[in-house]
Structures are given as structure tokens and as C-alpha cells.
Amino acid sequence: MKAHLTRRYLLSASHRLHSEEMSAEQNRAVYGKCNNPHGHGHNYTIAITVSGQVDPRTGMICNLADLDGFVRERVLERYDHQNLNLLPDFATKVPTTENLCVAIYEIVKRGFSYAHLEKVRIEETMMNSFEYCGDL
Amino acid sequence: MVYLTRKVEFSASHYYHNPEFSAEENARIFGKCNNPNGHGHNYTLEVTVKGAVDPKSGFVMDLQQLKDIMNTEVLDALDHRFLNKEVPEFFQQIPTTENLAIAIWQRLAPNLKTAQLHRVRIYETPDLFADFYGEA
Numbered sequence: 001m002k003a004h005l006t007r008r009y010l011l012s013a014s015h016r017l018h019s020e021e022m023s024a025e026q027n028r029a030v031y032g033k034c035n036n037p038h039g040h041g042h043n044y045t046i047a048i049t050v051s052g053q054v055d056p057r058t059g060m061i062c063n064l065a066d067l068d069g070f071v072r073e074r075v076l077e078r079y080d081h082q083n084l085n086l087l088p089d090f091a092t093k094v095p096t097t098e099n100l101c102v103a104i105y106e107i108v109k110r111g112f113s114y115a116h117l118e119k120v121r122i123e124e125t126m127m128n129s130f131e132y133c134g135d136l
Numbered sequence: 137m138v139y140l141t142r143k144v145e146f147s148a149s150h151y152y153h154n155p156e157f158s159a160e161e162n163a164r165i166f167g168k169c170n171n172p173n174g175h176g177h178n179y180t181l182e183v184t185v186k187g188a189v190d191p192k193s194g195f196v197m198d199l200q201q202l203k204d205i206m207n208t209e210v211l212d213a214l215d216h217r218f219l220n221k222e223v224p225e226f227f228q229q230i231p232t233t234e235n236l237a238i239a240i241w242q243r244l245a246p247n248l249k250t251a252q253l254h255r256v257r258i259y260e261t262p263d264l265f266a267d268f269y270g271e272a
Contacts (some may be wrong), residue, residue: 003234004267049267054238057154058165059230064264065167 004118005061006049009071011080014041015095018085039083044100045123046075048108050115062114070112075104097124101132109134139254140196141184144206146215149176150231153220174218179236180259181210183244187251197251209243233260237268245270 017034018027027035034040048071052061078087084095093099105120123129151174152166162170169175183206187196213223219231225239241256259265 001238001268002271003237004269005234006265006267008263054232054234056229057156059152059232059235061234063165 001054002051003054003061004049004051005064005115006047007064007067007071009046009048009076010043011046011076012041012043013079013082013084014039015084015090016040017094017096019094039085042124044097046071046104047119047121047123048104048117049119049121050112051118052115066114067112071108074107074111078107079104097122097128097130098132101130105132105134137186138189138196139184139186140199140202140251141182142199142202142206143180143182144211145178145180146211147176147178148214148217148219149174150219150226151175152230152232154230174220177260179214181206181240182255182257182259183240183253184255184257185248185251186254190250197248201250202248205244205247209247210240213243214240233258233264233266234268237266241268241270 015034016036016039017031018037019030022030048067050061050067054061078089079100084090084100087095089095089103090099101120101122104122105117108120109117117134119131119133121129121131150169151171152169153162153172154165157165183202185197185202189196217223219226219236223231223239225231225242226235229235229239237256237258240258241253244256245253253270256268257265
């Protein structure tokens with residue numbers, strides 16, 4: 001039978017929302033406080049949902065240790081305690097949580113083969129959350 | 137169509153072990169969860185039903201009725217139990233979060249008459265949950 005499994009991870013990072021395509025004034029108007037040149041940080045909660053048939057031998061969709069290991073190595077190592085603006089991922093993209101959500105989705109989609117990736121959800125704060133399920 | 141979710145908590149112990157695997161395989165695949173003496177969790181169960189709103193009552197279904205079914209079919213059987221030893225579904229199957237979601241679905245679905253079961257979501261910890269939508 002097909003089930004879904006969701007695992008949450010925490011990462012802390014800083015960012016500044018600023019687009020080279022807009023003037024300083026436009027950036028301030030669009031991004032407000034998030035345009036502060038020194039940046040600011042968040043504790044992001046990343047929820048990764050995978051799906052698949054439950055293996056009758058293990059009772060699992062995929063081994064949680066594999067998912068945890070993959071996410072630790074490929075996602076948390078990459079983004080945790082980093083300034084997102086300085087990473088190659090965001091050299092030409094504004095590190096909004098929308099773009100971070102898509103970037104993490106692409107990493108998991110391409111690299112994690114033990115289950116089907118359904119969704120990446122990021123809570124930037126308790127009040128803001130973002131989800132990406134791939135291009136539907 | 138309106139969706140209604142009721143949440144309850146219960147506590148139970150379990151361990152993961154497949155007698156068809158060698159001791160080494162069990163230890164490698166299930167890690168700490170393979171400890172035969174068991175360990176426990178505070179589970180949070182969310183049951184979502186869906187249906188049309190009855191124009192007379194304004195309900196998708198009577199919440200008290202849903203609560204009673206959840207108490208009788210799920211909590212009486214699982215709360216403060218050792219799942220492997222006391223719950224028949226898990227005499228053969230491994231009581232993983234995925235299998236728990238499926239077992240709870242199978243206990244609830246035949247007893248819901250006025251609304252249709254949409255989703256069983258079970259949190260093993262705040263950072264890990266499984267969803268089952270009744271898919272084959």
C-alpha cells in the first residue's frame with residue numbers, strides 16, 4: 001500500500017533579499033526590512049515528504065536513516081549556518097524562501113532514489129511557510 | 137465538500153524486527169528501533185473526514201460520533217500498549233509509523249457511515265509523521 005512519510009529538519013541561515021535588476025529604492029520598496037544590506041537570519045524548518053509502497057519486509061517506504069543521511073549530507077551541510085547570498089545556488093537568484101524551497105526540492109529529487117519526493121515545505125517563521133511539489 | 141480533522145494523543149511502545157532477517161540485518165536496517173525490549177512514543181493522531189455539510193445540522197459529521205469511533209476503535213486498542221505484543225495487526229507486521237497509519241485507517245474506515253475517511257496522519261514525534269489516504 002502507498003503511504004506518505006514526512007520528516008522535519010532544522011537549519012539556520014542568513015540572507016538578504018536584494019535583486020540586481022532593481023534600483024536601491026525599488027529593492028527597499030519590494031523587500032522592506034529584508035533588504036537590510038547586512039542581512040538577517042532565520043531558523044528554517046524543512047519538511048520533506050516522500051511517498052511509495054510500504055515494503056512488507058521492513059514496514060517502511062524507505063529507511064529513515066537513508067533519508068536523514070542524505071538530507072544531512074546534501075542539504076544541511078550545504079545551507080546550515082551559511083549566508084545564503086554567498087552560495088553558488090543564489091549567485092543569480094534572490095534567496096527568498098520560495099527559491100530555497102525549489103533548490104532543496106531539486107537536490108532531493110535528483111539525488112534521493114529510495115522513495116518518490118512529493119513535497120518540500122519550509123517554515124521560515126511560525127507565520128510564513130512555503131511549499132514546492134515540482135512543476136505540475 | 138468540507139474536511140474535518142480530529143486530533144488525539146496516545147502513548148505506546150514498539151520495536152522493529154523481522155524474523156526473516158538475520159540479527160545483523162535487523163540491527164543494520166532498524167538500528168536502535170531493533171531493541172527487543174521496546175521503546176515508546178507519544179503519538180499524535182489526526183483523522184480527517186470529508187463530506188457535504190448537512191443543511192439541517194451544519195455538520196460534515198457529528199464530532200462526538202467521530203470521537204467515540206476513534207476512542208473505541210483506536211485508543212482502546214493502542215493507548216498504553218506494547219504494539220508488537222498486544223495489537224493483532226502487529227503480531228506479523230512491523231509497527232512502523234507507515235503501518236500504524238494503515239492499521240488505523242483499516243480500523244476506522246468501516247465504521248464511518250456519514251462521512252468519508254480522507255486521511256490518517258500519525259506523528260511518531262513532532263519531526264516525523266506518516267500519512268495514509270487509503271491508496272492501494
